[in-house]
Amino acid sequence: QVQLVQSGAEVKKPGASVKVSCKASGYTFTSYYMHWVRQAPGQGLEWMGIINPSGGSTSYAQKFQGRVTMTRDTSTSTVYMELSSLRSEDTAVYYCARGDFEITMMGNYWGQGTLVTVSS
Amino acid sequence: DIVMTQTPLSLSVTPGQPASISCKSSQSLLHSDGKTYLYWYLQKPGQSPQLLIYEVSSRFSGVPDRFSGSGSGTDFTLKISRVEAEDVGVYYCMQGIHLQITFGQGTRLEIK
Numbered sequence: 001q002v003q004l005v006q007s008g009a010e011v012k013k014p015g016a017s018v019k020v021s022c023k024a025s026g027y028t029f030t031s032y033y034m035h036w037v038r039q040a041p042g043q044g045l046e047w048m049g050i051i052n053p054s055g056g057s058t059s060y061a062q063k064f065q066g067r068v069t070m071t072r073d074t075s076t077s078t079v080y081m082e083l084s085s086l087r088s089e090d091t092a093v094y095y096c097a098r099g100d101f102e103i104t105m106m107g108n109y110w111g112q113g114t115l116v117t118v119s120s
Numbered sequence: 121d122i123v124m125t126q127t128p129l130s131l132s133v134t135p136g137q138p139a140s141i142s143c144k145s146s147q148s149l150l151h152s153d154g155k156t157y158l159y160w161y162l163q164k165p166g167q168s169p170q171l172l173i174y175e176v177s178s179r180f181s182g183v184p185d186r187f188s189g190s191g192s193g194t195d196f197t198l199k200i201s202r203v204e205a206e207d208v209g210v211y212y213c214m215q216g217i218h219l220q221i222t223f224g225q226g227t228r229l230e231i232k
Contacts (some may be wrong), residue, residue, distance in 0.1 A: 037169075065131075105171070
């Protein structure tokens with residue numbers, strides 16, 4: 001069965017970087033795009049970007065351009081999301097979500113979420 | 121960015137009664153390929169979001185037929201014909217006409 005397992009919670013200081021991993025299993029890793037979506041406490045969903053695990057190409061939300069980097073390791077079927085220059089507003093749960101038959105469509109395969117807390 | 125505006129932001133519904141959520145986009149979501157890239161998601165308490173509707177009106181796999189979507193261009197609606205207790209959560213519309221995806225603010229559905 002399809003599973004997306006994310007790395008554990010992180011606590012970071014302002015100005016630091018965080019790298020969250022998402023390990024995929026149960027399907028052909030390179031066949032589906034992977035999205036990253038975040039959700040601040042008590043807030044809505046915010047799309048951060050997408051990576052094509054096949055070639056590694058990426059597209060980022062304009063808001064995060066220059067601060068976010070998405071990469072993948074095909075040998076371990078893992079995608080990574082690194083966010084730099086962290087500030088308190090980046091405190092959120094970060095989700096990876098597998099694309100489906102439409103590139104912009106996130107189906108029902110989501111990671112369990114990774115809480116990133118930014119605090120001095 | 122395309123702004124997605126949902127109304128209402130919350131609603132309280134008696135089980136068995138219908139519910140309706142509106143979503144308006146700041147630009148048309150009709151792509152040159154003829155498809156309209158409007159989706160509806162439900163995030164149940166403590167869970168990751170789940171896809172309900174894609175391309176305005178197509179129900180995703182396993183979604184009950186009490187959920188339906190309609191609309192075109194910039195105006196869209198999600199309807200639940202008969203609300204059940206398990207429908208509690210926050211509903212989001214999302215546009216995916218290009219890779220600057222944006223969500224609506226969310227509509228919280230509670231049961232009376």
